[in-house]
Amino acid sequence: MNASLAIETRGLARRFPGGHGVHGLDLAVPAGAVYGFLGPNGAGKTTTIRLLLSLLRPDAGTIAVFGRPLDRGNRAALAGIGALVESPSLYGHLTGRENLEVTRRLVGAPRPRVDAVLRLVELAGDADRLVRTYSLGMRQRLALALALLGEPRLLVLDEPTNGLDPAGIQDFRALLRRLTAEQGVTVFLSSHLLPEVEQVATHLGVLDAGRLLFQGTLAELRRRAPARLHVDCDDPARAAATLRAAGEQVLADGDGGLSVAVAQRRAAELNRLLVESGVGVSRLASDDASLESLFLALTRREETRA
Amino acid sequence: MSAFLRACGRTLDAERLKLRRTLALRMSIVTPAVVVALCVLQLGFGKTHPGSDDPQAAWRAFAGASFALWAFLMMPLFVTLEAALLAGIEHADRQWKHLLALPLPRAAHYLAKWAALLALLLGASLAFVVLIAFGGWVLAHAQPQSGLAGWPPWTWLLRRCLGMVAAGLLMAAIQLWVSIRWSSFTVAVAAGMGATVAGFMIGQSRFGHWYPWSLPVQLFARHGHPTFALAASALGATLVLALSTWDFARRDLE
Numbered sequence: 001m002n003a004s005l006a007i008e009t010r011g012l013a014r015r016f017p018g019g020h021g022v023h024g025l026d027l028a029v030p031a032g033a034v035y036g037f038l039g040p041n042g043a044g045k046t047t048t049i050r051l052l053l054s055l056l057r058p059d060a061g062t063i064a065v066f067g068r069p070l071d072r073g074n075r076a077a078l079a080g081i082g083a084l085v086e087s088p089s090l091y092g093h094l095t096g097r098e099n100l101e102v103t104r105r106l107v108g109a110p111r112p113r114v115d116a117v118l119r120l121v122e123l124a125g126d127a128d129r130l131v132r133t134y135s136l137g138m139r140q141r142l143a144l145a146l147a148l149l150g151e152p153r154l155l156v157l158d159e160p161t162n163g164l165d166p167a168g169i170q171d172f173r174a175l176l177r178r179l180t181a182e183q184g185v186t187v188f189l190s191s192h193l194l195p196e197v198e199q200v201a202t203h204l205g206v207l208d209a210g211r212l213l214f215q216g217t218l219a220e221l222r223r224r225a226p227a228r229l230h231v232d233c234d235d236p237a238r239a240a241a242t243l244r245a246a247g248e249q250v251l252a253d254g255d256g257g258l259s260v261a262v263a264q265r266r267a268a269e270l271n272r273l274l275v276e277s278g279v280g281v282s283r284l285a286s287d288d289a290s291l292e293s294l295f296l297a298l299t300r301r302e303e304t305r306a
Numbered sequence: 307m308s309a310f311l312r313a314c315g316r317t318l319d320a321e322r323l324k325l326r327r328t329l330a331l332r333m334s335i336v337t338p339a340v341v342v343a344l345c346v347l348q349l350g351f352g353k354t355h356p357g358s359d360d361p362q363a364a365w366r367a368f369a370g371a372s373f374a375l376w377a378f379l380m381m382p383l384f385v386t387l388e389a390a391l392l393a394g395i396e397h398a399d400r401q402w403k404h405l406l407a408l409p410l411p412r413a414a415h416y417l418a419k420w421a422a423l424l425a426l427l428l429g430a431s432l433a434f435v436v437l438i439a440f441g442g443w444v445l446a447h448a449q450p451q452s453g454l455a456g457w458p459p460w461t462w463l464l465r466r467c468l469g470m471v472a473a474g475l476l477m478a479a480i481q482l483w484v485s486i487r488w489s490s491f492t493v494a495v496a497a498g499m500g501a502t503v504a505g506f507m508i509g510q511s512r513f514g515h516w517y518p519w520s521l522p523v524q525l526f527a528r529h530g531h532p533t534f535a536l537a538a539s540a541l542g543a544t545l546v547l548a549l550s551t552w553d554f555a556r557r558d559l560e
Contacts, residue, residue: 083404
């Protein structure tokens with residue numbers, strides 16, 4: 001087991017009746033990373049998280065957290081994990097502070113941690129209100145405070161921005177960046193909001209039908225889909241013929257322009273080629289694939305193969 | 307072992323805080339108060355009363371009637387409700403997924419629930435004793451012909467009270483397992499109410515001294531088996547608690 005990895009799973013599998021579940025997952029989450037865990041609904045993200053938190057027992061495979069094995073008989077590794085699984089789990093009849101106090105007593109955290117995490121999630125002013133009077137966003141922030149109470153080295157967050165307004169999402173994003181930058185916390189972030197993950201993640205795992213389709217950095221994922229160059233010109237037909245004759249892959253983009261894979265020549269070379277052949281170029285723009293399009297391409301490719 | 311005991315101490319400490327402002331806590335006073343109030347009203351407005359020349363005998367008659375109602379009906383219903391409410395605290399907002407992801411042995415959470423249920427049962431039973439004394443004092447002044455006078459037989463009352471708690475252990479262990487195993491409040495309450503109602507018939511049959519919900523009644527029944535009831539309850543509760551804790555510790559949370 002590799003201690004430089006916050007999470008390491010080998011052949012992790014859990015099958016439910018009907019064949020759903022996860023199959024042979026080999027996760028490798030580097031310490032200090034913000035690992036975006038992406039997948040369509042039903043891909044097995046929550047099952048994976050429940051396995052990582054020892055809420056489910058695997059049918060096969062092993063889990064290690066910072067090099068320490070984790071299973072039902074060996075739960076000490078959970079001490080380094082703070083988690084928020086799906087919707088917040090809170091005691092509505094207790095105040096926000098009392099909710100934190102319950103968990104503080106369970107994990108044995110020092111008393112000042114309660115006020116510290118309340119300040120961190122900006123709930124200090126509402127700490128003595130009953131949680132049943134909290135808005136969804138406040139509940140979400142309190143759940144995050146609960147996850148942070150034990151000063152975890154690893155945060156496991158399942159759809160953490162559900163219920164947050166745009167300002168709340170921005171604050172949450174800033175908080176995640178602060179936690180990783182200042183405290184070196186590793187974040188395992190499952191979300192269906194792809195642009196949300198794109199903005200904070202350093203590493204990605206893409207899951208579909210219980211199988212890990214991709215794992216690596218954002219840059220590595222982008223390399224799987226080469227950047228394209230968008231060309232607006234006065235004579236698309238001649239431009240396409242010129243570029244094809246020069247060995248380029250050219251696609252019509254549907255708006256009267258062209259889309260060219262830039263694997264072989266750089267933009268300046270393509271521009272010179274077109275101008276020398278008498279094509280008037282009005283615009284050249286690089287068209288980086290968004291995470292969403294890469295993600296969809298990856299999962300659809302799997303569907304096609306199946 | 308000491309780490310496990312420390313974990314149990316933590317879960318117990320947390321359980322104490324979770325009980326704040328709960329119906330479970332209020333019911334431990336309300337339920338015995340209802341039983342004593344009914345018995346006081348029955349004797350206060352009824353045509354018959356103990357009417358003994360011996361105040362201690364009058365106390366025992368009054369307390370005996372209260373204990374009978376408690377053991378036969380209210381204590382099983384109280385255990386049913388309290389177990390369902392204690393489990394419901396965790397089922398309501400799917401708290402188990404938060405609790406069981408903490409680095410504590412799963413069994414410590416279950417045993418804390420068991421301790422909380424026992425504490426509530428014991429607290430309600432002790433409140434029942436105090437309320438019997440208060441009810442008797444009210445009757446002594448409102449109905450002097452009841453024969454109640456002087457101090458109640460505290461030792462007798464406490465022995466009966468603790469005996470009933472001990473005889474109710476098996477019922478409590480089963481009810482806690484049902485309440486935690488199934489997240490539906492309705493299932494837990496229906497199981498407890500069904501078992502209590504079944505006890506009306508089974509308790510009077512030759513199987514009565516085997517039936518967990520009838521064991522507390524065995525302490526008062528004319529042809530009861532009090533020693534057997536206490537032993538069966540203690541041993542049965544130990545077995546059920548061990549099995550249900552094992553089941554809880556290994557179950558998946560889906």
